[in-house]
Structure formats: C-alpha cells, structure tokens
Amino acid sequence: xxxxxxxxxxxxxxxxxxxxxxxxxxxxxxxxxxxxxxxxxxxxxxxxxxxxxxxxxxxxxxxxxxxxxxxxxxxxxxxxxxxxxxxxxxxxxxxxxxxxxxxxxxxxxxxxxxxxxxxxxxxxxxxxxxxxxxxxxxxxxxxxxxxxxxxxxxxxxxxxxxxxxxxxxxxxxxxxxxxxxxxxxxxxxxxxxxxxxxxxxxxxxxxxxxxxxxxxxxxxxxxxxxxxxxxxxxxxxxxxxxxxxxxxxxxxxxxxxxxxxxxxxxxxxxxxxxxxxxxxxxxxxxxxxxxxxxxxxxxxxxxxxxxxxxxxxxxxxxxxxxxxxxxxxxxxxxxxxxxxxxxxxxxxxxxxxxxxxxxxxxxxxxxxxxxxxxxxxxxxxxxxxxxxxxxxxxxxxxxxxxxxxxxxxxxxxxxxxxxxxxxxxxxxxxxxxxxxxxxxxxxxxxxxxxxxxxxxxxxxxxxxxxxxxxxxxxxxxxxxxxxxx
Amino acid sequence: xxxxxxxxxxxxxxxxxxxxxxxxxxxxxxxxxxxxxxxxxxxxxxxxxxxxxxxxxxxxxxxxxxxxxxxxxxxxxxxxxxxxxxxxxxxxxxxxxxxxxxxxxxxxxxxxxxxxxxxxxxxxxxxxxxxxxxxxxxxxxxxxxxxxxxxxxxxxxxxxxxxxxxxxxxxxxxxxxxxxxxxxxxxxxxxxxxxxxxxxxxxxxxxxxxxxxxxxxxxxxxxxxxxxxxxxxxxxxxxxxxxxx
Numbered sequence: 254x255x256x257x258x259x260x261x262x263x264x265x266x267x268x269x270x271x272x273x274x275x276x277x278x279x280x281x282x283x284x285x286x287x288x289x290x291x292x293x294x295x296x297x298x299x300x301x302x303x304x305x306x307x308x309x310x311x312x313x314x315x316x317x318x319x320x321x322x323x324x325x326x327x328x329x330x331x332x333x334x335x336x337x338x339x340x341x342x343x344x345x346x347x348x349x350x351x352x353x354x355x356x357x358x359x360x361x362x363x364x365x366x367x368x369x370x371x372x373x374x375x376x377x378x379x380x381x382x383x384x385x386x387x388x389x390x391x392x393x394x395x396x397x398x399x400x401x402x403x404x405x406x407x408x409x410x411x412x413x414x415x416x417x418x419x420x421x422x423x424x425x426x427x428x429x430x431x432x433x434x435x436x437x438x439x440x441x442x443x444x445x446x447x448x449x450x451x452x453x454x455x456x457x458x459x460x461x462x463x464x465x466x467x468x469x470x471x472x473x474x475x476x477x478x479x480x481x482x483x484x485x486x487x488x489x490x491x492x493x494x495x496x497x498x499x500x501x502x503x504x505x506x507x508x509x510x511x512x513x514x515x516x517x518x519x520x521x522x523x524x525x526x527x528x529x530x531x532x533x534x535x536x537x538x539x540x541x542x543x544x545x546x547x548x549x550x551x552x553x554x555x556x557x558x559x560x561x562x563x564x565x566x567x568x569x570x571x572x573x574x575x576x577x578x579x580x581x582x583x584x585x586x587x588x589x590x591x592x593x594x595x596x597x598x599x600x601x602x603x604x605x606x607x608x609x610x611x612x613x614x615x616x617x618x619x620x621x622x623x624x625x626x627x628x629x630x631x632x633x634x635x636x637x638x639x640x641x642x643x644x645x646x647x648x649x650x651x652x653x654x655x656x657x658x659x660x661x662x663x664x665x666x667x668x669x670x671x672x673x674x675x676x677x678x679x680x681x682x683x684x685x686x687x688x689x690x691x692x693x694x695x696x697x698x699x700x701x702x703x704x705x706x707x708x709x710x711x712x713x714x715x716x717x718x719x720x721x722x723x724x725x726x727x728x729x730x731x732x733x734x735x736x737x738x
Numbered sequence: 739x740x741x742x743x744x745x746x747x748x749x750x751x752x753x754x755x756x757x758x759x760x761x762x763x764x765x766x767x768x769x770x771x772x773x774x775x776x777x778x779x780x781x782x783x784x785x786x787x788x789x790x791x792x793x794x795x796x797x798x799x800x801x802x803x804x805x806x807x808x809x810x811x812x813x814x815x816x817x818x819x820x821x822x823x824x825x826x827x828x829x830x831x832x833x834x835x836x837x838x839x840x841x842x843x844x845x846x847x848x849x850x851x852x853x854x855x856x857x858x859x860x861x862x863x864x865x866x867x868x869x870x871x872x873x874x875x876x877x878x879x880x881x882x883x884x885x886x887x888x889x890x891x892x893x894x895x896x897x898x899x900x901x902x903x904x905x906x907x908x909x910x911x912x913x914x915x916x917x918x919x920x921x922x923x924x925x926x927x928x929x930x931x932x933x934x935x936x937x938x939x940x941x942x943x944x945x946x947x948x949x950x951x952x953x954x955x956x957x958x959x960x961x962x963x964x965x966x967x968x969x970x971x972x973x974x975x976x977x978x979x980x981x982x983x
Contacts, residue, residue, distance in 0.1 A: 265969050272962045279955040286942050343942050347780045352851045353813045353889065353918040358938045359778035367942070408944040440973055447970055610848055707746075714753060717970050721963050722760045728959075729768045734852065737938045738775055738811070738922075 262439045266429060266446065273425050273450045276724070277418030280460035281411055283728065285356055285736055286343045288603045289461035290680070293340050295391075296462045297332030297376070298383040299413055302395035303402075304375045313378045322382075331381040334373040339406050342367050348736070352606045355736060368405045389504050390416070390467040410462060417466040421459025425450050427473040428689045434480045435642035435693070438706075444713040448692060451720040453600040453609065453727040458682050464506045465682055471502035472653070472686035475512050479519055479649055487523025495519065507562065508686070511660050515653060517546075522645075562664070567671035574670075581666045584675060592618075598681025600727050605680065607735035609727055620695065620716075627698025640706040641697050650690030657687055750971050757967050761960075771855045773809035773922030774934050781918050784892035787815045788917070789885050790825065790875035794906040796888060797834045798871045798916060801900040804923045807864035810871055811853040813918035815887030817846050823877040825886060827856045832868035834904075851889075853920070860924055868900070871919060889918045 287293045315331060323329045327340045342363045344356045357363065376383060384391075394413045401409050428449040432442040449455065459466050475498040482491050499516050502509030525535055560566050571577035584590075592614070599617055600609035628651075632644055661684070665677040684691075696716070700709040788796050810829065819825070824844040828837050839858030847854045856871075875886055890903060894914035903912040925931050940948035 262973075265966075265973060268962065268966055268969065272959065272966060275955055275958045275962065279952075279959055282939065282943055282947060282952060282955070344780070347782060351780070353853070354780040354782075355775070355777050356942065357778050358941055359776075361941070364942055368945075405944065407942060408946075411944045411947070443973065444970060447966065607852075608849065711749065711753075714750075714971055718753065718757045718760075718967050721967055722757065722764065725761060725960075725963060726764045729764050730771075733768070733935070733939075734771065737935060738771075738773060738853070 262443055265443050269443070269447050269450050270422060270425055273456075274418060274422060276456060277421060277460045278415065280457055280728070281414035281418065283732055283736075284457070284461065284603060285348065286407065286410060287336075287340045287345050288348060288736070289457070289463060290604055290682075292462050293327060293330065293332060293336050293345065294382060294384055295464065296410060296413060297330075297336040297381075298391055299394040299398050299462065300333045300336060300374050301376050301381070301383045302391045303398035308375075310373075310375065310377055315378055315380055331376070331378040332383065333375055334377075335370060335406055338370065338372050339367045349604045350606050352735060355738075358737075368407065370406070374402075384464075386464060386506060387504055388464040388467055388506060389501065390420075390464040394462070413462045414460050417459050417461055417463065420466045420470040421455070423470050424455070424459070424473045424689070427470075427477045431473075431477045431480055431689055432693065434477065434484060435646045436640075437642065438640065438710075441640070441710055441713055444710070444717045445692065445696065447717040448696075448713075448720045449688060451717075451724040452688065452692075453602075453724050454598055454681060455685055455688055456724060457602055458685055465685065467505035468502060468509050469686045469688065471498060471505045471509055471512065472657075473689050474498040475502060475515070476650070476653070476689050479653075480646055482519060482523050483645055483649060487520065487527050492520065492523075507664070508657060508660050508683070510562070511653075511656055515656060518652070519649075564664075564667040564671065567667070569670045570673045571670065577670045578666060581669045584669075585662070585665070585679065590679070594679045594681050594684070596681065598684055600723070600731070601681070602727070602732055603735065607731050609723065609731060613723065613726075620699070623702065624695030624698035627700070627702040628694045629698070631698060631701040634701075636701070638701060638704070638706075640709060641700050642693065647694060647697060650687075650694055653690055654687045654694070657684065754968060754971050757971075758964075761964065769928070772931065772935075773811060773855060773857070773924070774931060774938070775809075775811045775853065775920035775922045776803055777938075779897045781889075781891050781916070782895070786890050786892045787887035788890050788903075788905055789887050789907055790873060791885060791907045792875055792877045792880070795828075795834075795872045795874040796906060796917075797830075797873075797904045798919055799832060799834070799868060799900075799902045800871065800916070800919065800921065801866065801868050802861075802864040802921050802923075803866075805863055805865045806860050806923045806926060807869075807921050808858065808860040808924045809922035810856040810858075811920045811922055812856065812871075812873075813851060813889045814847055814854050815889050816850065816884070817843075817886040818884065819844060819846055819886065820877070820879075820881075823875070826872075826874045826876065828872040828874075829856070829858055830870040830872055832870060834870035834872060838869075853918075855922075860926075864921075864923075869921075871917070891915050891918075 287296065322331075325346055327337055327345050330337055344354070347354045348356060394416050397412045397416055398409055401412050404412075425446060429442055429446040432445045433439070437445060455469070458469065475495070478491065478495045478498045482495060485491070495516055499509075499512035502512035521539060528535070530538075569577060571580065595618055596608050596614055597605055599614060602608070628647060631638075631641070632647060637643065661677075661679060665675065665679060668676050696713060699712055700706075703709050703712060790796060810827070814825075817825070824842045827841050827843065829839040830837050838861070841856055841858070843854065873888060890912075891898070892915075894912070895916075896914060898914050898916045901914065901916040903915045903917060904910070905912070925934060936949060936952055939952050943952075
C-alpha cells in the first residue's frame with residue numbers, strides 16, 4: 254500500500270473524528286465518578302432538569318434543616334440524594350484535590366450499593382445547590398437522563414459525558430470547516446484539525462458533565478459563521494445564522510452573552526462591505542443606529558440582568574474602583590498565576606490535581622509566544638502570504654480572544670471587589686471557547702516566520718504529532734497513575 | 739527524484755521515527771513506574787512535611803497486606819536536589835536494621851505531590867510481614883530553608899495502627915501516623931498486572947463497558963493514533979491545494 258496515494262482528505266477527516274469519539278468514550282470512563290470540576294453540581298442540575306413537571310414530593314426548607322454546608326463534605330450539599338450519596342460512597346471528598354488519594358478498589362460492595370440504589374433523583378431542599386444557569390447542555394443532558402432512567406447512575410453519568418463528546422465532535426468539524434474557509438490548504442486544514450482533536454484539555458472538557466463544552470461549541474460555530482460572513486459577505490441568511498450561534502452561546506453559559514455584543518461589529522463590517530456607501534455617510538448612519546440600538550437595549554434588557562453580571566449592587570471593600578482594580582491586577586497578573594491558567598488550558602485534569610509536566614508546558618508556551626509574535630508581525634507587515642489566512646480573519650479571532658479575556662477578568666474582578674478574594678479565578682478551561690481562533694493565530698504566526706509553505710506544512714505535521722503524543726502521555730502517564738495506581 | 743524530494747522524504751520518515759520513539763518512551767515510562775498501590779485507605783486530615791536533614795534517616799514501619807510486594811510508592815514534598823545530592827531509600831526489616839533493598843534518588847520527581855516509585859525485587863511472601871522504610875538525604879552543603887521534605891499525616895489515625903513514623907531529625911516517634919506511602923504488589927506477570935489495572939478502571943463504571951471493552955477502546959486509540967500519525971505525515975496534498983470557493 255502506498256500511503257502517499259490512498260488516503261483522501263475525507264478518509265483522514267473521518268479517522269480524526271472517529272478517533273476523537275473513541276478517545277472521548279475512553280476519557281469519559283477514565284476520570285472517576287464526579288472527579289471533573291463541579292461535576293456533582295452539573296449532574297445534580299441535569300437531574301433537576303429531568304424532574305417531572307408535577308412535583309409529587311414535599312420540599313424541605315434549607316433553614317429549617319439547619320444544615321451547615323461544608324465544602325469538604327459532599328453530604329451537606331443540597332443536590333439530589335442520588336448524586337450526593339453516590340459521590341460520597343465513591344470517595345468524592347477523599348480523592349478531590351488530594352493527589353495522594355485514590356478510590357477504594359479493594360471492595361465491590363460500595364459499587365453495588367451505588368448501582369442498585371433507590372435514592373431520590375430530585376431536589377427536595379430549598380434553596381438547592383443546583384446551577385441557576387439556563388444552558389442548552391442541561392436541556393439535552395436531561396433528555397438523556399430521562400431516556401436512560403432505568404440504567405445505573407454510572408451509565409447515566411457516562412451518557413451525560415458522551416453528550417459532551419458529541420458537542421466536541423461538532424467543534425472538530427467546525428475547526429476543519431473554519432480553516433478551510435479562511436484559506437488553509439486541504440492538507441493544512443486536516444493537520445490543524447488533528448491538533449485541535451488531540452489538545453488534551455479540550456479533549457477532557459469534551460468528556461465531562463459540564464456546560465463549558467456547550468460554550469466551546471457555540472464559540473466555534475460563531476467563529477465559522479464569522480469567517481463565512483467576512484469572506485462571502487452579509488446576507489439575511491448568514492445574519493440569522495450568526496444570530497443563532499450567538500444565541501446558542503447565550504444559552505450555554507454566562508460568557509456566551511459576549512457573542513451577542515460581537516455580532517454588532519461583525520454586522521457593521523459586513524454592511525460596510527456590502528453597501529459601498531461613502532465612509533462619511535456610513536459613519537454618520539452608524540452613530541445614529543448605535544444610539545438607537547443602545548436606547549432599545551437599555552429599555553429591553555432587564556436591569557436585574559445587568560446588575561447580576563456586573564455585581565454593581567455589591568458593596569465594594571475598597572475605597573475606590575482604581576484601588577480595587579490595581580489590587581486585583583497585582584494579585585492576578587503574575588507569572589505564577591498566568592502559568593496556572595496556561596497549565597489548566599493545556600492539561601490539568603480532574604479537580605486541577607493532575608497535570609502535564611512543567612517542561613511540556615514550557616515548550617508549549619514558547620511555541621505560543623513565537624506564534625503570537627509572528628502573527629503581530631504579519632498583521633503589521635504589508636505581506637499577504639498565499640498559504641496563510643487574510644488578516645481580517647486574524648483580527649476577528651484576536652478580537653474575540655481579547656473580548657473573552659476582558660469579560661472573564663471583569664467578572665472575576667467584580668467578585669474580588671466585594672469579597673477581597675479571588676473566588677472565580679481564571680482556570681484555563683474558561684478560555685477554551687477561543688481554542689480554534691487561538692490555535693489559528695499561533696500557527697499563522699509560525700507560518701509567517703517560516704515564509705515557505707512546505708516548511709509551514711512540515712511544522713504543522715510536527716505539531717500535530719506532538720499533540721497526539723501530549724494527549725497519549727496525559728492519558729498514560731498522568732491520569733491513569735493519578736487515579737488508578 | 740530530485741535531491742530536495744529525497745531530503746523531504748527522509749524528513750518525513752525521520753518525523754515518523756521520532757513519533758514512534760516518543761510513543762515508545764511514553765509506554766516505557768508508564769511500565770517503568772507501573773505498580774498497583776494498595777487501596778482501601780487514604781491519607782486524610784492535615785498534612786505535615788517531614789524535613790530531611792543530611793545523614794539523618796526518617797523511618798516508617800508498615801505491614802504488607804499482600805504477597806509479592808515489589809514497590810513502595812511515596813509522595814515526596816518539595817524536592818529540589820542539587821548536583822551531587824541524593825536521597826537514599828531503604829526497605830528494611832521490622833526493626834529498621836537489616837536492609838532488604840536500596841535505591842538512590844538523585845533527580846527531582848516529575849511533578850510535585852505525585853507518587854515516586856521505589857522498586858525492588860519481588861518479595862514472594864510479604865503478606866502480614868512488618869517492614870521498615872527509611873529515607874536518608876545526603877548533601878555536602880547545609881541547606882537551611884529548602885531541604886527536601888516528605889509528606890505525612892498530621893494526626894494519629896487508627897487506619898494506620900500498624901504504622902509508626904520516626905523523625906530522626908526531631909528525635910520524635912509518631913504512632914499511627916504515616917508518610918504518604920503505599921506498598922504495591924504484582925501478580926507475577928505484566929499481563930496479570932495490566933489486567934488488574936483494567937479491573938480497577940472497570941470499577942464504578944457502566945456494566946457494559948467493564949473489562950475487555952476498556953482494553954478495546956484503549957487499543958483503538960493507540961493503534962488509531964499511530965495510523966493517523968502515519969497518514970498525516972505522508973499525506974499528499976490534493977489537487978485542490980487551496981479552497982478559494
């Protein structure tokens with residue numbers, strides 16, 4: 254068999270996608286029950302969404318129970334009984350954050366007790382600890398919860414994790430479609446798709462019960478719609494498609510609201526390209542439309558929503574916003590903090606207690622810096638290399654990256670402002686929605702510095718292989734020893 | 739074939755060889771450290787750091803729960819070993835006198851807080867026997883603040899009634915306290931041990947995925963990754979090099 258002749262791009266894409274699904278299934282099995290970040294809360298929320306409309310049980314009041322919620326004891330959390338007791342018996346508290354601890358493999362009685370349980374699968378305490386976010390992930394996962402209701406909790410959690418794999422599958426497809434659309438060759442698009450499919454943190458995010466993956470999917474869809482709009486121009490159909498992607502983001506997780514804001518500059522650019530009106534006339538119209546839209550937004554958006562995302566009603570612990578902000582930046586813009594964020598963007602698994610090696614992260618960060626410098630240089634230069642995307646796409650990706658960075662930091666700062674503590678933080682997975690844009694920027698910068706398509710392709714090949722190895726190493730030498738040896 | 743094409747082809751072969759070596763290295767590292775640590779207990783409550791001072795041993799007695807003990811897996815604290823420095827691990831009899839096995843650690847652990855492996859020849863009849871583990875740090879200079887440490891439990895715990903920790907540095911003995919230490923056992927063959935791992939992976943999992951399905955999934959990932967790597971390296975660009983549609 255001559256490998257140079259047989260594989261067509263479609264076959265390779267199919268292999269990448271198939272491997273992603275198999276890998277997703279394996280990762281869904283690999284991380285122990287509820288050992289992904291906030292998984293009990295997310296699964297408890299899925300169970301809550303799956304409850305029958307008519308509640309046949311009595312609600313207990315949190316106050317009357319006089320519970321003291323202890324973050325180190327899952328039994329004190331107001332989630333469905335089945336979630337809480339299963340988590341407890343599976344050693345949730347002992348294993349979480351404690352990398353020296355493992356589940357009990359010396360007995361099968363606890364497993365049997367969980368498997369055959371008859372515990373309540375609904376919330377019966379008010380207020381509960383379930384998430385208040387309206388997310389499309391909860392909706393879809395609650396359908397799965399009902400569909401597999403006759404199966405054990407192990408199967409139902411696995412299925413909820415597999416839903417994340419399906420959404421991740423969509424992200425892989427979109428990464429291929431996006432890179433092709435912006436002008437990468439078929440081969441380079443496939444190489445890029447492989448890089449995304451084997452990014453370890455994305456892979457694990459796409460194999461856990463969490464709404465994060467829905468947001469990653471929504472952002473990826475928005476990236477694709479955005480480049481279609483930038484390339485082929487604004488039409489009603491594309492505009493509706495973009496609005497749909499933004500709404501999907503909005504109904505995935507809080508930061509998805511950002512996509513609705515980004516729609517505006519995207520549509521403005523599209524309109525400017527399409528209408529061919531003089532700049533002056535366009536700018537005047539733009540200002541007028543902006544004022545009108547701002548007024549409408551002011552009237553339509555509930556004040557409570559603005560208050561909730563800005564925490565504007567909270568009492569600041571600082572004498573002025575400047576002091577608060579400078580203290581916040583001082584605490585978070587540090588080498589160690591940025592490194593932690595990078596680590597949990599590339600590979601810090603479980604409850605952020607099992608990570609890839611320092612040297613691996615150092616190499617990745619070096620590549621990222623080189624790529625970023627290359628992209629900035631490319632943007633500032635007058636060159637347009639045929640094998641690299643046009644600069645407008647890079648500006649679009651950079652814009653979204655900066656916007657998400659600012660949004661997450663703004664929210665984090667607002668919480669810091671009234672607690673004086675970094676409670677939200679910037680775990681790397683919060684930035685995964687920009688994965689496609691981020692990686693395109695990195696490889697484009699490297700491609701620009703190399704100046705030759707053949708060298709660029711060779712580098713992409715090396716990066717794709719390195720990513721496969723990084724993923725394999727994460728599974729074999731990080732996650733398995735952490736939880737099973 | 740022109741010379742540049744020949745170089746390119748060799749480069750691709752070189753890339754694939756490099757990938758294969760990388761994958762081999764990953765499996766080699768895994769198997770080199772592989773051992774099924776005891777489960778059934780965990781190290782709970784507050785943690786303390788036992789500082790290692792040059793030449794002064796820290797000892798920990800424990801009882802092996804199974805036969806065929808072949809490793810001790812222990813968590814080191816902050817270990818930054820300078821050139822010429824090392825930590826000596828010894829497995830000794832119950833009275834910490836006769837040395838049964840010894841190794842030297844002269845490199846930092848891969849990551850803080852994860853288990854470092856102390857391997858030794860299999861002890862066939864280890865079940866129920868009391869052993870002593872000793873760790874001694876050797877350094878020619880006196881590092882005051884940043885000496886290596888071992889992680890241990892802070893409070894006595896009846897789970898560890900068979901264990902006693904002795905801190906030679908402070909001349910203190912802590913009953914029912916322990917270093918983060920798990921003896922590991924082997925079933926006698928690599929395949930047997932790997933199957934034990936599969937059984938561990940199967941616990942708390944959906945019934946239809948226990949056992950062989952896990953092996954099957956892992957096999958597909960490994961073989962599929964190798965096949966994909968080969969395809970990605972040797973893929974020839976299609977006629978439509980760029981899609982400008």
